[in-house]
Each structure stands twice: as C-alpha cells, then as structure tokens.
Amino acid sequence: MSIIYFLDLFGSFAFALSGALMAIKKDMDLFGIAVLALVTAIGGGITRDMLLGNTPVYILNEPVYIYISIIAAIGAFLFNRMLFKINSIILVADALGLGTFVCIGVSKALEANVTYTGAVLLGLITAIVGGIIRDILANEIPAVLTRDFYAITCIGGGIVYTVLYNYSLSQNQVMLITAGFVIILRLLAIKFKWRLIKALPVLSGENSHL
C-alpha cells in the first residue's frame, strides 16, 4: 500500500492546489483559499465514506490530509502568480490524484460488498466530487460536467479495477495497474484534447421546472 499511500498524499496535494487557485481567482480571503483547498482534496473521500457508512469519516482521524491542504493553500497564496503559469505541472499531479482516488474508492466499495456497478460509481464519486464542490463554492458550473473527457477516464479505471479484481492478483497489483491506466489515459486526454460530444444546440428550449 505504500506507493498508493504516497500517490494519495501527492494527489490530495494537487487537488488542494487546484482548489486554492480557484479561490484566489474568485478573490476569496485566506480562509476561503484554505477551505477550497480542503474540500477539493477531501470532498470525494468524505462523500465516499458517508455513502458507505464508514463513519466517523476518515478525515476526522487522519489529519494529515488537513495539513496537506493547508500547506497547499499557503503555497498557492504565496506563489499563485507562478502557479498559474505552470498549469501543466498541476495537471499532471492532478492526474496522479485522479488515478489513486478511483482505486481507493472502488476498493472500499468492494470491501463493503456492493455491486460492481455501484463500485464503479463510487470510484467515480471519490474522484470527482471534490472538484464539483470546489466549483459549486466558487459559483461555477462544475468543470467536469461541461468541458471534457475527465470523468470517462475514472469510469474506465473503475471498470478495469472490477475486472482485474476477479483474477488472482494482489490488491496492490490491481491498484497499481488501475491507477496507471487512469493516469496514462488522463494524460493522453490532456495531450490530445479529447472531448465528449454534445447534444445539438437547443434554440428555444424552455424547460419549465419539473
């Protein structure tokens, strides 16, 4: 588990940085920066634990993720001009986090004996909910819903994990293969700007509320 644990810390730091930078863009104060860093890093994991009933949720007993988020927030606060320029580095770090979060989500779901479809869903939730809460707090439509291939990568990773799970591989092996799959797919998606198709534009769509 040590490589996965290291990737988890590293990915949490990357997620926290993305939250902190969003807060700075939105002109939030230092506390707002820390909150967005924290919720981006831990929002997915907390949601995962609540959905499974793994309570008290992990963050209450593993403060290291809180400290990592605070460090990311202070770092972003001090060096934000530089960080906005090295966006590509953050994207790579974020991909590492993404792969790890998917793995951890799926593995905890399978431990709880949920269905495979449920496990894939939980891996996806673990990976994307932090960023969704970040965007909601920043009063923006969540980026994951509008802009690209991000989530498909997570679903693909979840499927890879649940398939490998039935072969005689150790959990460590399954996790590393899955994380590698997600990370590489994500980096390829960034590199080649893969996008999902959209529906035809709606000209006069008025969907009165349901």
Added chain:
Amino acid sequence: MSIIYFLDLFGSFAFALSGALMAIKKDMDLFGIAVLALVTAIGGGITRDMLLGNTPVYILNEPVYIYISIIAAIGAFLFNRMLFKINSIILVADALGLGTFVCIGVSKALEANVTYTGAVLLGLITAIVGGIIRDILANEIPAVLTRDFYAITCIGGGIVYTVLYNYSLSQNQVMLITAGFVIILRLLAIKFKWRLIKALPVLSGENSHL
C-alpha cells in the same frame, strides 16, 4: 409493493429526464447529461439513506436506477428537441415520481422510528433534493424554492401518510392512497397554476452576511 416499485422506476426515469434536459440546456457534454440525469433521479434517495444511516446507500446495491438514468440521458441526448416540446408529458411523469418518492421517504423514516415531523421532513427531502442538486449543478437557484406549489404537495402527502399510518391499513394501501393524493394535488397545481405568496418586495434590503 410491486405497483410502488413500478411507480418508483417510472418516476426515477421522469426525474432523470428532467436532469438530462437541464444539462442539455446548459450545453453540457454527454457525461454532464448523464450526471445530471443520475443525481436528479437518485439525489433524494441517497440523501434520505445518509440521513437515516441506511448505508451503504441503496444505489450502490440497486444499479437498476443507474441504468434507468443512463437510458434517460441517452434518450434526452437523441430526442431533446422533441422532449422540450412534450413538456406536459414529462410534468405528468414527474408527478408520479413525486408521489412515490414521498411515500418511500416517509415509510423508511417510520421504519427507523423517527418522529412524525421528522418523517414528513424526510419524505419532502426524498422528493425534492434530487431536483435541488440538479439546479445547483446547473448554477441556478433551485426551482422548487422560487416558483410554486411543488413542495407543499410533498408536505401534504407526508401528513396524509403519517395520519393513515395509525389506522388499520396495510402499508400498500397507505402508500397508494398517499401517492394518489400527491399525484392528483400536483396535477391540479400544474393545471390551475397554484402559487405560494411571496413577501413584499424589498427595496433596499442589504443583508450583510451573517
């Protein structure tokens, strides 16, 4: 339970459609459409299960709701121009879902031995939280808070359920009467455009944050 189960699936499909159509209006990609379909269909039920501590939440073990949402998302993606035109059909389907969701929420609350007021609240939450999350993700003020009689219908249904609960009726009977009450009240509200009153307009209201 079979009629309630059928209504539940049907209502989930209607809720998912409303989420998918909102996503299309907001120019989201196919994944965003699927997510809004899914959260609209299952957001209320997941919240209900987390509030009660019924974990792992139902969706992780009953993937049928995930498949229904995906089908609704793909259907909306392909036929959205048509769907925006037959809005009244969707409103009726949504009313069926509403009545069913209220029933299921109240019945699960009573099984957990919470107070009657708590049960009515949980029925309401089960029915409206999915739509609220849909609107938050679409970066809009939730329609249920601003536009009409929608929620009062759910509260009325919850009260009907808790009153009938004390008479010698089977759970099935209570559920069908309650669901019927909600569905009819909702359809009447749509037909006659019932609205709630608003406060007098605030001219210079500046409510500095609390």
Added chain:
Amino acid sequence: MSIIYFLDLFGSFAFALSGALMAIKKDMDLFGIAVLALVTAIGGGITRDMLLGNTPVYILNEPVYIYISIIAAIGAFLFNRMLFKINSIILVADALGLGTFVCIGVSKALEANVTYTGAVLLGLITAIVGGIIRDILANEIPAVLTRDFYAITCIGGGIVYTVLYNYSLSQNQVMLITAGFVIILRLLAIKFKWRLIKALPVLSGENSHL
C-alpha cells in the same frame, strides 16, 4: 447543559432568520423562505451527524428545530422590512449561535474519539455549513469564504475547547468558556471590522479546470 441548550435554540433561531432574509432578498416564495431558514439552522448539525455516523440525524428526532425555523421564516416573512433595519441585532444573535454550534460540534467529535484536529474541523463544519448551504441555494459564493474573520473565530473556539478538555473542568464549564470566547471574539470582529488578507490580484489568471 440547560444554558447551552437555550443558547442552541436561540442561535438556531438567529441562523434561521438569516436564511429567511436571504430567501426574501432572492424573491423566493414562502416555501423557499422556510427551506432557507431550515437549512441555515440545521445544515451544520446534520452534516456533523452524517460525518460522525450519528444517525438517524438529530433533526429527525428533535422537531423543535424545525418549528423554530418555521417560526423564524414566518416572522421574517411578516416583518422583513423591519428586520433588514435591525441587522445589528441579528448579528449579535448569530454570534450566540456560532459559539454554541462550535461547542456542540467539538464535544460530539470528542465523544466519538476522533483526533483533536478532526474535532476542531468538526466544530467549524457545524458552525459554518448551514450558512454555506444557504448561500449555495441562493446562488451566491458563500459569504464565509470571501468576506471576513467569521471562520477563524470558530477555529479559535475549537482550539480553546480541545485545550480546556484536558484540564479538570466539567463539560459545562468547558462549553461555557468556549462559547463565551467565540461570541466575544465574533462581536469584536464585527465591531472593529477585522478582515483576513487576500492574495495579490491575479491579472490574467486562467486556471483551466483540473
């Protein structure tokens, strides 16, 4: 516990008022006003209970908080022009709620044997999440993230509580000292308009989504 319980009811009422006034500003109907009152009053406590696994969450068995919120909503509906003018009274009432909510959150966390850092975090969450949900529902960036010293006060209170917790004081004494600390600090912050520093403005920051 009786003073704390009284402060809790009083603070819940103040929080509910702030939610109701926000709803009126946003032109919501009477139901929207009641919902914003309710979520502002109970959002923090519900989230606390879900994170700890204290389910069914308290509100389902303690309807008094629901009644308080409804009274606040009706009061705000009838007297909103007057209430917007006596904003300073509401700010004081809100400070009482803040101090109490921090205490209750930290004490429940310590009962669940989480780490001290986790307990401070949970006190903060209990105090601010209601207001955050209120602002999200109103489609605004949460005030606590952008405008002032509000949250630091809660963190300070959590630290005071966890420090005192290790001395031979009764829970009542610890709670009253902590609540007093938070309330006084909050009133000073309002009086002297203490603010947190912000990052230097970002001129051309384009943080493509992570």
